[in-house]
Amino acid sequence: xxxxxxxxxxxxxxxxxxxxxxxxxxxxxxxxxxxxxxxxxxxxxxxxxxxxxxxxxxxxxxxxxxxxxxxxxxxxxxxxxxxxxxxxxxxxxxxxxxxxxxxxxxxxxxxxxxxxxxxxxxxxxxxxxxxxxxxxxxxxxxxxxxxxxxxxxxxxxxxxxxxxxxxxxxxxxxxxxxxxxxxxxxxxxxxxxxxxxxxxxxxxxxxxxxxxxxxxxxxxxxxxxxxxxxxxxxxxxxxxxxxxxxxxxxxxxxx
Amino acid sequence: xxxxxxxxxxxxxxxxxxxxxxxxxxxxxxxxxxxxxxxxxxxxxxxxxxxxxxxxxxxxxxxxxxxxxxxxxxxxxxxxxxxxxxxxxxxxxxxxxxxxxxxxxxxxxxxxxxxxxxxxxxxxxxxxxxxxxxxxxxxxxxxxxxxxxxxxxxxxxxxxxxxxxxxxxxxxxxxxxxxxxxxxxxxxxxxxxxxxxxxxxxxxxxxxxxxxxxxxxxxxxxxxxxxxxxxxxxxxxxxxxxxxxxxxxxxxxxxxxxxxxxxxxxxxxxxxxxxxxxxxxxxxxxxxxxxxxxxxxxxxxxxxxxxxxxxxxxxxxxxxxxxxxxxxxxxxxxxxxxxxxxxxxxxxxxxxxxxxxxxxxxxxxxxxxxxxxxxxxxxxxxxxxxxxxxxxxxxxxxxxxxxxxxxxxxxxxxxxxxxxxxxxxxxxxxxxxxxxxxxxxxxxxxxxxxxxxxxxxxxxxxxxxxxxxxxxxxxxxxxxxxxxxxxxxxxxxxxxxxxxxxxxxxxxxxxxxxxxxxxxxxxx
Numbered sequence: 164x165x166x167x168x169x170x171x172x173x174x175x176x177x178x179x180x181x182x183x184x185x186x187x188x189x190x191x192x193x194x195x196x197x198x199x200x201x202x203x204x205x206x207x208x209x210x211x212x213x214x215x216x217x218x219x220x221x222x223x224x225x226x227x228x229x230x231x232x233x234x235x236x237x238x239x240x241x242x243x244x245x246x247x248x249x250x251x252x253x254x255x256x257x258x259x260x261x262x263x264x265x266x267x268x269x270x271x272x273x274x275x276x277x278x279x280x281x282x283x284x285x286x287x288x289x290x291x292x293x294x295x296x297x298x299x300x301x302x303x304x305x306x307x308x309x310x311x312x313x314x315x316x317x318x319x320x321x322x323x324x325x326x327x328x329x330x331x332x333x334x335x336x337x338x339x340x341x342x343x344x345x346x347x348x349x350x351x352x353x354x355x356x357x358x359x360x361x362x363x364x365x366x367x368x369x370x371x372x373x374x375x376x377x378x379x380x381x382x383x384x385x386x387x388x389x390x391x392x393x394x395x396x397x398x399x400x401x402x403x404x405x406x407x408x409x410x411x412x413x414x415x416x417x418x
Numbered sequence: 419x420x421x422x423x424x425x426x427x428x429x430x431x432x433x434x435x436x437x438x439x440x441x442x443x444x445x446x447x448x449x450x451x452x453x454x455x456x457x458x459x460x461x462x463x464x465x466x467x468x469x470x471x472x473x474x475x476x477x478x479x480x481x482x483x484x485x486x487x488x489x490x491x492x493x494x495x496x497x498x499x500x501x502x503x504x505x506x507x508x509x510x511x512x513x514x515x516x517x518x519x520x521x522x523x524x525x526x527x528x529x530x531x532x533x534x535x536x537x538x539x540x541x542x543x544x545x546x547x548x549x550x551x552x553x554x555x556x557x558x559x560x561x562x563x564x565x566x567x568x569x570x571x572x573x574x575x576x577x578x579x580x581x582x583x584x585x586x587x588x589x590x591x592x593x594x595x596x597x598x599x600x601x602x603x604x605x606x607x608x609x610x611x612x613x614x615x616x617x618x619x620x621x622x623x624x625x626x627x628x629x630x631x632x633x634x635x636x637x638x639x640x641x642x643x644x645x646x647x648x649x650x651x652x653x654x655x656x657x658x659x660x661x662x663x664x665x666x667x668x669x670x671x672x673x674x675x676x677x678x679x680x681x682x683x684x685x686x687x688x689x690x691x692x693x694x695x696x697x698x699x700x701x702x703x704x705x706x707x708x709x710x711x712x713x714x715x716x717x718x719x720x721x722x723x724x725x726x727x728x729x730x731x732x733x734x735x736x737x738x739x740x741x742x743x744x745x746x747x748x749x750x751x752x753x754x755x756x757x758x759x760x761x762x763x764x765x766x767x768x769x770x771x772x773x774x775x776x777x778x779x780x781x782x783x784x785x786x787x788x789x790x791x792x793x794x795x796x797x798x799x800x801x802x803x804x805x806x807x808x809x810x811x812x813x814x815x816x817x818x819x820x821x822x823x824x825x826x827x828x829x830x831x832x833x834x835x836x837x838x839x840x841x842x843x844x845x846x847x848x849x850x851x852x853x854x855x856x857x858x859x860x861x862x863x864x865x866x867x868x869x870x871x872x873x874x875x876x877x878x879x880x881x882x883x884x885x886x887x888x889x890x891x892x893x894x895x896x897x898x899x900x901x902x903x904x905x906x907x908x909x910x911x912x913x914x915x916x917x918x919x920x921x922x923x924x925x926x927x928x929x930x931x932x933x934x935x936x937x938x939x940x941x942x
Contacts, residue, residue, distance in 0.1 A: 185426055199530060207558055235515070243513070247578045253612050261650055261653075268646055357627075361624075
């Protein structure tokens with residue numbers, strides 16, 4: 164809505180002309196407010212009902228906001244989003260830097276690592292997860308290349324493969340988590356639990372966001388609406404998430 | 419007027435005005451908190467409240483809301499939104515919907531901050547949220563965390579938006595070396611926001627992890643370290659001072675150049691040396707906030723040197739400002755009074771910062787009223803004066819109307835007297851008797867009574883001045899006389915469109931002439 168409109172507005176710039184507006188950002192913001200309230204109700208005030216109600220309000224608001232946003236943006240190719248993503252990734256990277264720096268200080272000062280109470284961590288699974296994520300980076304890159312050549316159907320196939328791989332990664336991560344928690348290893352167990360669950364969880368949330376970004380390309384894509392700029396931007400984000408994983412796996416699992 | 423075109427607006431000017439309304443509201447609330455604290459301290463013993471925790475909540479709300487809800491949003495939200503697209507000849511920002519998301523996230527953050535006054539367990543962790551207290555208090559640390567996170571996220575997406583806008587959307591002829599200083603300052607501020615805000619976000623997130631999810635990041639008993647938090651927090655929160663400083667000095671540059679009718683002296687030194695230098699050094703001075711927390715001596719000395727080094731780029735900016743006044747055709751309308759007020763207040767604030775950078779002195783001054791007086795001069799008051807001056811300066815552009823000069827100047831002088839009465843006395847009492855800051859009562863320091871009373875009266879004077887100023891804006895916006903498109907005779911690009919500018923800003927995409935320069939006021 165807010166794009167491609169400067170020319171049409173030029174005609175009535177004197178008085179009472181139409182001003183662009185968009186409801187989805189408003190919905191998302193207040194959806195986030197309700198998510199925060201849900202957190203507070205659950206963790207601070209221990210009221211499950213109030214938390215559930217807040218979630219029930221917040222989640223639909225956010226989903227409605229995102230769907231509305233994608234619909235509005237469709238066909239308006241946000242041509243500058245690739246450049247913007249670079250700045251956003253800078254900010255994202257700094258979050259990981261602070262997590263890792265906190266971790267390094269704790270690790271280097273610890274008398275023994277891993278600290279007492281840590282179970283045997285899986286050695287093979289993280290390797291497989293790494294492979295899955297690396298392959299997903301290659302598949303999306305290949306898909307982009309096909310799209311660039313105009314092969315939309317080919318792109319859609321590779322996009323679906325990528326999403327599948329990303330979901331597999333999350334599934335393995337979830338399996339690992341539930342396995343560890345089942346063994347009694349939680350964020351509260353010791354400093355390694357703190358670090359392990361925080362960093363892998365935070366990275367996993369980025370994989371999840373990446374998948375949502377891909378879904379927002381996939382669903383309209385079935386109707387033939389594909390924006391190359393959007394796909395390139397989404398791919399950039401995905402590669403970033405992939406690169407972060409190398410740090411996660413080398414620092415948290417094998418060091 | 420169509421109300422949904424305001425609430426759901428994506429236009430940068432309306433988003434900017436929404437930011438302004440929200441941040442002024444935050445200013446009023448946080449100002450009331452300051453008033454309550456000053457009333458409490460006007461006599462020894464309980465005055466307004468008998469509960470010291472209530473006082474701590476005011477202290478939290480005052481600091482957190484003033485910095486995160488007023489100054490940063492007013493400077494990087496309102497001024498950036500309103501002025502940047504106009505200054506670079508763009509029809510809007512790069513991502514108008516992201517802009518709308520940013521302003522409403524800001525409102526969500528302000529709402530979360532205001533919940534402090536509703537919930538039974540308000541946060542009482544100051545704006546710093548230091549563990550271990552923040553992880554064991556009965557106060558609601560979660561709302562502190564989420565206030566910071568929503569405001570921080572709003573700022574990050576705002577930063578992405580504006581950096582993209584300035585890089586890609588400048589009108590033909592508006593080249594890098596012809597950008598307004600203000601635009602450079604906003605660029606610098608947002609680069610810093612992008613690098614440093616995420617670190618603050620992580621720090622406050624980890625606090626809530628520790629408190630509510632049982633992790634051990636800042637728990638020494640289990641291998642964590644409270645100093646990690648202090649490092650992460652100040653890694654952002656020291657540069658935050660420059661995130662506030664750069665835009666406000668940018669606003670002052672625009673005002674001074676316009677009312678001195680003079681080109682900016684030493685433009686390139688100010689931009690590349692001043693703005694660039696601050697961005698470069700900003701990330702390596704935060705450890706001076708931990709002088710007293712403990713560190714090896716070699717680190718203390720290194721930090722002292724780099725902290726003092728910040729004076730060099732800042733000095734370049736001040737020289738440019740004063741040089742712009744030199745041989746200018748100066749006139750003293752309200753915005754100019756505020757701009758010159760900023761230069762004065764900033765000089766006091768800057769010079770009184772030097773003893774705090776010097777390790778031998780700071781160990782004695784730390785945690786006294788002196789520190790509070792210093793940072794109020796350099797950041798709080800100077801920043802607020804720049805915001806007030808900037809609102810006055812762009813008022814005719816925003817509203818198409820003119821405010822009352824008489825009340826504008828009256829408001830300025832009243833506020834100016836008030837702030838000096840408060841903060842000069844504050845530094846004085848901090849040095850003389852080492853009165854510790856943040857205390858609810860000062861029964862052990864009865865000799866501070868008279869100073870406290872002067873400060874409390876000064877606070878009342880500030881309240882009157884601020885009320886005059888805000889009322890002057892509201893009345894001017896409703897019934898001020900027509901101002902014309904360029905009442906100040908400025909050369910800057912935002913004044914080339916009509917006031918108030920329409921949606922899209924110009925009837926057709928503008929371009930700047932070869933001879934155009936935002937400060938082309940002729941040779942002196």
